[in-house]
Amino acid sequence: MFDAQVYDYDHTQYQFSDTVLKCIQKYYPGVEKLNLLHKIVPYNSVGSLAKKVGKDLADTDFYERFDNLIAEHILPLVPSDLLVQRFGNIRINVPNQDESGTVLPFHQGQWVGNGLGLRTIWLPFTECFESNSLQIIEQYESRLLTKQCLRYNWSCEDFEQHCLNTCKPVNINTGQFLLFTQENIHGAVPNRTGYTRISIDVRVLLRDGQPHRKWPGSYFRILGDSNIQSRNVNISDTDNVVMYAEYEGFKTQYIDLYFQTLTVREYCNRMGYIFPHQTGDNEGRNHVYLEYLINQGKVDHILMFSIFSLPDDVDRRNYIMNLSLDKGVKLHFANEEFVLDNQEILYKIEYIRNFTNDWSNPTHENKSLVF
């Protein structure tokens, strides 16, 4: 199912390409056909355009429609529910991209932070053929190449050459999508077709699957929860606000203060908040200072790094969250852009935090295959 298989869907129902074209025309009105984008957009602007379009699509109902596609075509293939990547990655592959030195090297998801519980949906907005498309290797061959690569410590060039000898282009058109796992090696070759390829890739996380470096809540959202633009909760001039840091969580124990601070500061910048007074818990004290801060009722907002900054213990976590709701203290989670100010958000946080408990590392497992 997910081993580089191609599926059909009714693209006249979903109209994805039209929405993408409109988003691009906002910046480049001269682009009339997606596959001729390279004639209008300067090469050095292609990367930033792809990023902007990925975000701008969230202002349309694109991701709602994409969720419908997942519900219609992907959910029936999996045993349980899934989380979906918050913002898809738009890829624009223009002709002769190698002349500017940017050919996507061969890799596999598990080498770039994706756990084995992820699956990738790769959906094009233009016709994809031969060298303008993704080049992919089936799972069996990918595993063999991975073993050999690690055993013989191949150089970049060796690995690239072996992949080129084995890969196949994904020849599909609009109305089709490709599914693959985080073990399917893939990459690109110089595009000599004369046509631009534009596609989106969106990852999903299966229940109890291994997320590795892609965090549920920030990277992944709940399927159907496509209102993904930031929710800005008002902080008034008279409100008391603090930033709170801790190191108790299995995910946050190595996120040192500097990085927690950066994340909260960025969140404040995005939301238009003044970066507040900074405080935190004593390491090894089970969030007792957070409990005290909420209980004493003198602060209105507590800004912290993530929903993974809350206690790992489910009872303790629920106690803290309910206490904050009772006392009217709003907890802000910068990495996810969630604000706990009602029961519904509490359920959402619990759904996400309980989605999986597999926090193993796929590359460690690979090493054990070899040695």
Ligand SMILES: [Fe+2]
């Ligand atoms: Fe990739």
